[in-house]
Amino acid sequence: MNLVLTYRPKMKTNDVINDIWxxxxxxxxxxxxxxxxxxxxxxxxxxxxxxxxxxxxxEMDKLKFLAHSLKGAAATMGADRVKEACLDLERSALGGNTDQAYKDMLVLEHEMKSVYDFMSEFIK
Known part of the structure; x- marks a missing residue:
């Protein structure tokens, strides 16, 4: 099976949660x-x-599955930067690139903290 990964430019928004959504x-x-x-x-x-x-x-298969499922949850919440971070992590896991996956994990954790902070403030 040939798998083709296409380049997707990084998001240009600074919104933690998609502003339109x-x-x-x-x-x-x-x-x-x-x-x-x-x-x-x-x-x-x-x-x-x-x-x-x-x-x-x-456990790269498990990592790919979990990143994919979080990507869907993030998309549902309008957390586009988290969605993109999950996509990057999912791709790294799919390619078996552990070094890149660790870098992607740091980005994901940073973006999730921003989302947690935003949502907590919004709820108040």
Whole structure:
């Protein structure tokens, strides 16, 4: 099977949460959005921990699966930078590139902290 990875430029936005998505949700569904953010804050740190564990133990298939699943959760929440970081990590895992995966993991953890901080503040 030939797998072709295409180049995708890095995001140019500085928004932790996609501004267009956030405005559309917050304008009519603010309480629902707070609940979504609360669930994300409750559940996703554990998934990030599992991603780190999979990387440290060299379980690249598990790493790829976990990064892919977090990518979907991030996309649902408008966390585009986290989504992109997960995509990079998923690609590194798919290619078996452990060194790059560690670099991608650092980016993911940084972006997740930004999302956690944003969501926590939004909920207040």
């Amino acid at each position: 956030l405005k559309s949700m917050a304008s009519t569904k603010k309480e629902f959005l707070k609940k979504l953010f609360s669930v994300f804050l409750r559940d996703e740190p554990n998934r990030v921990h599992k991603i780190r564990d999979a990387l440290q133990t060299g």
